[in-house]
Amino acid sequence: MDLMENSVRAKASTIKLTIKESTTDNLYSVTIEDDGVGMSPDFVARVTDPYTTTRTTRKVGLGLPLIKMNTEIAGGGMSIDSEVGRGTILSFWYAHDSWDRPPLGDIAGTIVMLAANNEDKRIIYKHISKKGEYTFDTKEIKEILGDMSINNYDIIKYLKEMINENILDIEASK
Secondary structure (H helix, E strand, O other), X not given: OHHHHHHHHOOOOEEEEEEEEEOOOOEEEEEEEEOOOOOOHXXXXXXXXXOOOOOOOOOOOOHHHHHHHHHHHOOOEEEEXXXXXXXXXXXXXXXXXXXXXXXXXXXXXXXXXXXXHOOOOEEEEEEEEOOEEEEEEHHHHHHHXXXXXXXXXXXXXXXXXXXXXXXXXXXXXX
């Protein structure tokens, strides 16, 4: 959630989360792509330093440094591609079978809360496994809902259940 909130703070109108898992290739990858303000090459080079942050409320930013450390511990890595005015692509990956790979957690809750709290943003979540792929797109949800808000308890509950059922259908890892 914290990493996707970076995209919100970067004034992105579209935030795309893609998770790909392959036991065959022993790979579990996560990509967050946005069309926000982007970062300069100098800032990208320093962004994994905990004392590099754009926040004014505190002087440390631990999200990316922790991701980098966790991926390296779990046989993976991280890359950031960003351009000022174009947006950012953050990719990180783990060895799928690593005991040190952190669990995905409540991805349905994360996606739905991000969408409900940022209704002006397009949120796309795509999960790819050996059993298939699932895509959740707030553009489609908003077309179906019409004037109804995503930020409604019954809608939030339904969307979380829908995402969880689809993740189960493609036998995605937790």
